[in-house]
Amino acid sequence: MKYAYFPGCSLESTAKEFQESTQLVGDAIGVELVHIDDWNCCGATSAHNLDHRLSVALPARNLGIAEGMGMDVVAPCAACYNRMRSAEVELKANVKLRDDINADLEKPFTGAISVKSSLEVFTTSEALAKVSDGIRKKLTGLKPACYYGCLLVRPPKVLGFDDPENPQSLDKAMETIGAEPVEWYFKNECCGASFGLSKSEIVVKLVGDIISNAKKHGANCIVTACPLCMTNLEMRQAAAGKLRGEDLTMPVFYFTELMGLAMEVRGIKKCFASHLVDVNSALDAITADGAMVG
């Protein structure tokens, strides 16, 4: 399968290990990701908070370029995916707005392609069958709390690839690689998202609720598919622990890092060095009996 790949600003900087692991896993399971040339920022929360037209127009430029490539778009970042998919749905439904925005674009978007999340593309039954075939070491002993957050599952009318209240795609991916995802209550709760800098006290409270619940249910790591969730969960866990008077130290992984680890793809371990929270306690929990013979 071939897709137009939209990395987004975070995957080029704070989430570079998500970018690396996405490409490594894509290569390993035959999902070819072709960069969208000269892509621009999706506008993220800031555009849809301040200027609705801009929040559709910024993604529209990327959609127009991707349409010229003749491929559906894959956006690993949950925020980019959500904004691009929301714009796609609105542009397909609202011809007047589409014509108005297309007048400003060098490459117009006519509605011929669709936007998908990397989670969606990497957890189809065909993709998971390929992952399963490629496993060299099952991650037995790893007990991830699968954390979807908001932007991958809501609003379901627009996204709709997983259940908004009890999503399963990450859990299925983790089971496929031999990990044992825990049942917990906060898999689709918000981390505070873009308030990371401007209202960090909100993020600290929410991160505390999330990690504390994951621990209570026996998780030894959290797995995510969103760079904003990753930054907030890693950066605010120390302050959250202090606020709650609990030890909330918790390694956090991108799901692609763990898929790559189970398949032992070359270069995957380099990703772990980029984390702000040491991941070794979780890696040490993986038992030796997961190793596949031959």
Add this chain to the structure above:
Amino acid sequence: MISDEKTQECMGVIVSGCPVSPEFKREIQELCGENVMSCYQCGECTAGCPAAFAMDITPNQIMRMAQLGLKDEVLESKSIWLCAGCETCATRCPRGVALSKVMDASRQIAVKSGKTCAEPNVVKFHEEFLRQVQMFGRVHEITLIALYKMRSRKFVDDVLAGGQMFLKGKLGLIPSIIKGRREVKGLFRK
């Protein structure tokens, strides 16, 4: 049409001491397509809202105020800026109203009307973010953080974590500037 501050009836409710703007709900609907009149105040939005604990007016109260035309109260609230846009309310609303979109519309009306924002740092962050996109076509995180800190005067917060990210090679010094930035700039003009 904003009437004077006398007691008046709106939707059969006596509102006293507040100016009432019955056109507010139509402004919202024009901007985001949501009809606030559909809300029957069950409170599901507030029950599931992750940011409600920090808000001055709860999400269902924002809806009621919008129905009643209490425009100033909504636009001057902290709540419209503390909504994280997580869409939990929109997903669960039994009346199918996306309160998250009503929040978006309220923010846009507040900015357009030049209201003093009750959470200035949130607005400053969004403005600096979009300025980056307008300049480079993408967001350059170090520049964004630096400019935001200058404007919000929060110089010392998170310096440690920022330094750690820099050492791990996550914050590049050189902004990535796209070729089509004039085209992107053109998207900002309307």
